[in-house]
Amino acid sequence: MTMRHRLKTGFTIIELIVVVSVIAILATLSAVAYSNVTRDARDASVLSDLDALDPIETQYSADNSTGGKAWYSGGGVDVDLNFTPSTGNVIDVVVTAKEYCIRGYNPGAAKNSIANAYLKDSSGSACNKLIPSAAAVAASPVTNTTQVTTFAGSVAGYIDGSSTAARFNWPWDVAFGASGNLFIADAENYRIRKITPAGVVSTFAGSGAGVDWTNGVGTAADFVYINCIGSDASGNIYVCDLGNKIRKITPEGVVSTLTSSAAGAGLDVDASGNLYVATGAAGSLIKKVTPDGTTTTFAGSTTGFADGLGTAAQFSSPKDVVVDPYGNVFVADDNNYRIRKITPAGNVTTIAGGTFGNSDGVGAAAQFDDIRSIAIDLSGNLYVTDRNRIRKITQAGAVTTIAGITTAGLVNGTGVGAQFSSLQGITFNAYGELYISDRANNLIRKMQ
Numbered sequence: 001m002t003m004r005h006r007l008k009t010g011f012t013i014i015e016l017i018v019v020v021s022v023i024a025i026l027a028t029l030s031a032v033a034y035s036n037v038t039r040d041a042r043d044a045s046v047l048s049d050l051d052a053l054d055p056i057e058t059q060y061s062a063d064n065s066t067g068g069k070a071w072y073s074g075g076g077v078d079v080d081l082n083f084t085p086s087t088g089n090v091i092d093v094v095v096t097a098k099e100y101c102i103r104g105y106n107p108g109a110a111k112n113s114i115a116n117a118y119l120k121d122s123s124g125s126a127c128n129k130l131i132p133s134a135a136a137v138a139a140s141p142v143t144n145t146t147q148v149t150t151f152a153g154s155v156a157g158y159i160d161g162s163s164t165a166a167r168f169n170w171p172w173d174v175a176f177g178a179s180g181n182l183f184i185a186d187a188e189n190y191r192i193r194k195i196t197p198a199g200v201v202s203t204f205a206g207s208g209a210g211v212d213w214t215n216g217v218g219t220a221a222d223f224v225y226i227n228c229i230g231s232d233a234s235g236n237i238y239v240c241d242l243g244n245k246i247r248k249i250t251p252e253g254v255v256s257t258l259t260s261s262a263a264g265a266g267l268d269v270d271a272s273g274n275l276y277v278a279t280g281a282a283g284s285l286i287k288k289v290t291p292d293g294t295t296t297t298f299a300g301s302t303t304g305f306a307d308g309l310g311t312a313a314q315f316s317s318p319k320d321v322v323v324d325p326y327g328n329v330f331v332a333d334d335n336n337y338r339i340r341k342i343t344p345a346g347n348v349t350t351i352a353g354g355t356f357g358n359s360d361g362v363g364a365a366a367q368f369d370d371i372r373s374i375a376i377d378l379s380g381n382l383y384v385t386d387r388n389r390i391r392k393i394t395q396a397g398a399v400t401t402i403a404g405i406t407t408a409g410l411v412n413g414t415g416v417g418a419q420f421s422s423l424q425g426i427t428f429n430a431y432g433e434l435y436i437s438d439r440a441n442n443l444i445r446k447m448q
Contacts, residue, residue, distance in 0.1 A: 048086070146403050146447060148418035151435065152201055153443040158189045158208065166201035168193065171437045171444060173228045173266070173373065173425035178235040179251070182435055184444065185229040185239055185425070192226070192239065192249065195444065197429075204237075205249050213245060213257060221255035223247065228320070229425070232269040240264025244282075246275065246289060261295040262287045266320025266332065266373060276329050278318040286318060286331060286342065298329070299348050305336045306348075313348035315340070320373040324380065332371040332384055339374070339382060339393060351382075352397045358389075358406055366399035369406070375426045375434070385423035385436060390447070403447055410441050420445065 150164060157167035170188040177183055183204065184193040190210035195201050207214075207222050214222040228240035235251035244263040249255050258275075264287075265280030275289040276298060285300040297311060304314035316335035323329050327344035330351070338353040350364075357367030370387040377383070382393040389404035402415060409419030422440035429435065434447040 146415040146418075148403055148414070148445055148447050149412050151444045151446040152195050152199055153441075156442045158186075158191075160193075160202050162201070163199040166193075166195075168442045168444070170439055171424070171442065172226065172439060174427050174435050174437050174444065175229045175231045175237070175425070176427055176429050176435075177231045177237060177251070178233060180430065182427075182429070182444070183229055183231065183237055184437065185226040187226050190223050190226070192223075192229070192237065205253055205255050213241065213243065213247070215255050215257060217255070218253040221249075228264050228266045230267045230269050230275070232273050233271065234273075238267060238269065238275060240267060240277070246277065259289050259293045259295045262289055265318070268321050268323045268329075270323045270327055271325070276321045276323060278321045278331060280319060281317045281335075284315040284317055286315070286321065286329065299342050299346055305333075305338075307340075307350055308348055310346040310348075313342075319371060322374045322376050322382070324376055330374055330376065330382055332374040334371045337368045337371070339368075339371070339384065352393050352399050360391075360400050362399070363397040366393075366397075372424050373426045375428055377428060377432065383426055383434065385426050388420045388423060390420075390423070390426070390434070390436065408440065410438075410443075 152163050152166050153168045153171070154164045155167060156169050158169060159165065159167040168184065168186050168189065170186070171184050171193075172187040173185040175183050180197055182195040184195065186193045186206075189206075190208050191206035192204045193201055194204040203219060205218050205221050205223075206226075207219050209222050210224060212222050213224060214220070216222075223239070223241050225242035226239045227242075230238050232238070237249040238258065239247050239249070240263075241247050243260070245260050246258045246262050246264060246267070247255055248258045262275075262277045263279045263282035264277045265282075266278040267275050269275050273291040277287040277289060279285045279287060281303075283300070284303040286298045287295055288298040289295050299310055299313050300315045300318075301311045302314060303316050305316060306312065306314040308314075315331065315333050317333075318331050318340075319334045320332040321329050329342040331340040331342065333340045333353075336353075337356050339351040340348055341351050342348050352363055352366045353368045353371075354364045355367055356369065358369055359365070359367040361367070368384075368386050368391070369389075372385040372387070374385075375383045380395045383402075384391050384393065388406060388408050389401050391399055392402045393399050403418050404420045404423070405416055407419065408421040410421060411417065411419040413419075420436070420438045420441065422438075423436055424439040425437040427435055431448075436445045436447065437443075438445045
């Protein structure tokens with residue numbers, strides 16, 4: 001039998017190979033073309049959204065004397081400008097050295113990567129054109145020189161006033177409101193304190209009595225013991241109050257009880273207004289609280305350690321949570337000495353850590369001592385307060401110490417030249433600056 005022997009179909013073997021090869025090439029070209037068309041469509045959609053924002057932002061800046069600095073909430077929803085991006089697009093702000101660019105991107109199917117990102121500055125001009133997925137993260141990091149200063153507070157006490165003239169008593173947690181003011185869970189003053197960007201401290205809510213859960217307006221309300229605080233895009237403040245209660249405070253200072261079914265050690269709010277609450281040792285659960293107060297278990301069951309889906313997972317005294325723009329929830333799992341991740345579908349995995357200690361490293365090679373609170377920057381890096389140090393975790397799980405040492409103290413300085421005493425809450429402002437509650441020093445510290 002020769003190579004020219006014809007198959008029953010009428011083709012030689014060589015002819016058949018040629019035909020199959022041609023079909024494969026055409027299929028590949030078609031797939032690439034389709035991919036390019038899909039990508040180009042997403043790109044065009046993002047550019048269209050950014051173009052539509054130009055006149056809106058200009059008018060907003062003129063009406064509010066913001067000098068072009070109109071800030072956006074994460075997750076693609078902007079309250080101030082009343083602008084909703086096209087389906088799938090996200091609009092936020094990239095901050096570098098107190099300058100900013102509006103960024104639009106469409107993650108597509110890859111929800112954990114930034115694709116098709118474009119940047120525009122306050123005038124509407126392009127900062128950069130198209131930034132590929134890998135470069136998008138690297139090109140827009142939060143600028144952080146790790147210079148630590150004292151922003152507000154002095155010795156323990158209760159005094160409103162400017163900067164270091166003010167006094168706190170065991171400031172437990174910190175969160176920025178939609179207006180750019182910093183709110184403090186001032187635990188042993190039984191009050192919510194407010195600090196303006198200029199450093200002026202005032203009392204936002206709470207009588208200071210600390211005896212019950214009286215609702216009311218401002219200082220007519222009462223708190224028993226506040227140990228966590230968060231905010232939503234509408235300017236509402238949420239706090240964990242002793243007795244399994246989550247209290248809500250409107251921008252006008254009206255205090256109400258949202259739920260009495262969620263013991264809280266830390267909380268954060270997603271773009272839809274849902275709260276995610278780390279319960280600490282009380283059940284070692286991650287609870288979800290809807291805007292109407294409906295409370296369910298999002299992840300976790302009995303105390304222990306297990307990755308898995310929803311209630312198949314286990315935590316041990318989770319102290320805090322933070323939600324990224326994609327709806328992923330990151331957990332400071334204190335007694336497991338780990339940082340955990342929960343997808344919107346409820347799948348729990350481990351990002352870094354695993355044993356008690358103080359070592360930097362990647363993934364399970366890193367060690368944590370006493371994880372208290374967690375924050376996330378615009379590039380997706382995590383920052384945690386770990387007793388007397390601030391640790392940074394990249395998206396690849398690499399853990400480094402960026403400020404503080406294991407020994408408690410009070411020193412302003414750069415990086416490990418600074419000292420803290422019993423760090424607790426940590427949060428970013430719109431400029432990419434970190435604010436930290438230095439609990440045992442009764443100070444609010446700032447890192448930039």
